[in-house]
Amino acid sequence: MTARGEFSSRFGFLMAASGSAIGLGNVWGFPTNAASNGGAAFVLVYLLLAFGLAHPALMAELIIGRHARSNAVRALQGLATGPGTRRLGTVVGLAGIVTVSLILSFYAIIGGWMLAWALNAPASLLGLTSVSSWLRADSVTRNALFDVFFMGLTIVIVLAGVRQGIEKWGRRLMPSLLGILLMLIVYVLTLEGAREGLAAYLVPDFSKALEPGLIVAALGQAFFSLSLGVGTMLIYGSYLSPRENLSTVGWMLAGLDTSFAFLAGLLVLPAMYVALANGVEIYDASGALAAGPGLIVSVLPALFDTMGLAGQFVAFAFFVLMSIAALTSSISMLEVPVAYVVESFGMTRRRATALIGGLVSLVSLTIVFNFGLLFDLVVTLATEYSQPLLSLFFVIFVAWIWHRNGVLEELQKGHAGVENTLFWRIWPVYMRFICPLAILAVYVQLIFL
Ligand code: TRP
Numbered sequence: 309m310t311a312r313g314e315f316s317s318r319f320g321f322l323m324a325a326s327g328s329a330i331g332l333g334n335v336w337g338f339p340t341n342a343a344s345n346g347g348a349a350f351v352l353v354y355l356l357l358a359f360g361l362a363h364p365a366l367m368a369e370l371i372i373g374r375h376a377r378s379n380a381v382r383a384l385q386g387l388a389t390g391p392g393t394r395r396l397g398t399v400v401g402l403a404g405i406v407t408v409s410l411i412l413s414f415y416a417i418i419g420g421w422m423l424a425w426a427l428n429a430p431a432s433l434l435g436l437t438s439v440s441s442w443l444r445a446d447s448v449t450r451n452a453l454f455d456v457f458f459m460g461l462t463i464v465i466v467l468a469g470v471r472q473g474i475e476k477w478g479r480r481l482m483p484s485l486l487g488i489l490l491m492l493i494v495y496v497l498t499l500e501g502a503r504e505g506l507a508a509y510l511v512p513d514f515s516k517a518l519e520p521g522l523i524v525a526a527l528g529q530a531f532f533s534l535s536l537g538v539g540t541m542l543i544y545g546s547y548l549s550p551r552e553n554l555s556t557v558g559w560m561l562a563g564l565d566t567s568f569a570f571l572a573g574l575l576v577l578p579a580m581y582v583a584l585a586n587g588v589e590i591y592d593a594s595g596a597l598a599a600g601p602g603l604i605v606s607v608l609p610a611l612f613d614t615m616g617l618a619g620q621f622v623a624f625a626f627f628v629l630m631s632i633a634a635l636t637s638s639i640s641m642l643e644v645p646v647a648y649v650v651e652s653f654g655m656t657r658r659r660a661t662a663l664i665g666g667l668v669s670l671v672s673l674t675i676v677f678n679f680g681l682l683f684d685l686v687v688t689l690a691t692e693y694s695q696p697l698l699s700l701f702f703v704i705f706v707a708w709i710w711h712r713n714g715v716l717e718e719l720q721k722g723h724a725g726v727e728n729t730l731f732w733r734i735w736p737v738y739m740r741f742i743c744p745l746a747i748l749a750v751y752v753q754l755i756f757l
Contacts, residue, residue: 313470323478327636329565333533338569339576346516354526362530365699368706373545375718379648380539400701407694408538412641413672419634420454429624462638463665488629501585505578537699553722583611707739
């Protein structure tokens, strides 16, 4: 059995874990959800749910992972108190592995689009018009090739291991991501129309905040954004040094993720209204604001086209940003099944990564070839139904199945005196009753809505 990986420092962990959390969900999902759900009203509900419900679920995964120093299946089995809870642990862990593999298989398709659009900018600058129009057209061939390309990049990084792959690329890519985002925000805010976009984002429309779909959307967004329910944060927590203060790290991670989502809104919404000012259609047939694929691969490129030469540079920066955001997230998804196969079947990391990477690529290609039938279905099943439900079980494991002193001992490792903090006073009641009931309440809404 090979030694387990460990992140080299708190900074290394934060770059890797925020790399997982900050992804297409932040740059794409959050701003468009905000735009179509009452702007700042959505942002407020989101903040409440992200810190009230998603953050505790994040803590549950980090604590279990660091305690067990193992993948989700083994970790949950280890907390079990009898054959029943052991079986439950196995089922939850395995369901997480299946869910995250499905998430990766649709995520890689979008990641591939981002790569294609990033290459399109230099192609059109160099005057390669036929290459450029091929890169821009939504063809099955292009989507399949770039899907495999994106999976290839993900596989290469995960092959290199925790420190040499995941942490190294997190350290390199996350600061660049922030740099590119800030540059783009500053630039877009100088353009005509940006103010209306800021208003749509920051002025709350509370009538929309009360619509029933909003809370469900905000909760799904929060759990997706923090990569919860599938053992991603659990496995990253298992690579965290026992000397680290888990509660600090958890707050920092939730804070980084939320701040980044908020910043991305300062780019995407103003950009949409700049597009409107430039004559680009930003509403769809039903009169709703464009969201999802329509926004990123049609509204924004149309905007960049109206901006002449500068537009191609901005387009390049924007799609490189999206590609980086997607890649540091996809590696965290692939790590979940890979760690499981390495630890539970004794396979080498190389073989496991190649094998699972290959399998996920096949599933992903199946979705590419049956896009209309499968894409939305897989997204909805994995992110709306599976993720919150599995998160609920992680919380239940920590609060009900694991002995309370176990949690405390784990927290004390990096934080002497944690038992006297406000955090620990609130934690037990909060984790046992409030958090699971609230997740359940939202989940019931989702099913019966
Ligand atoms: N959080 C990432 C984003 O916002 C996506 C992600 C990475 C993810 N790992 C995950 C989502 C695990 C769900 C589960 O884009």
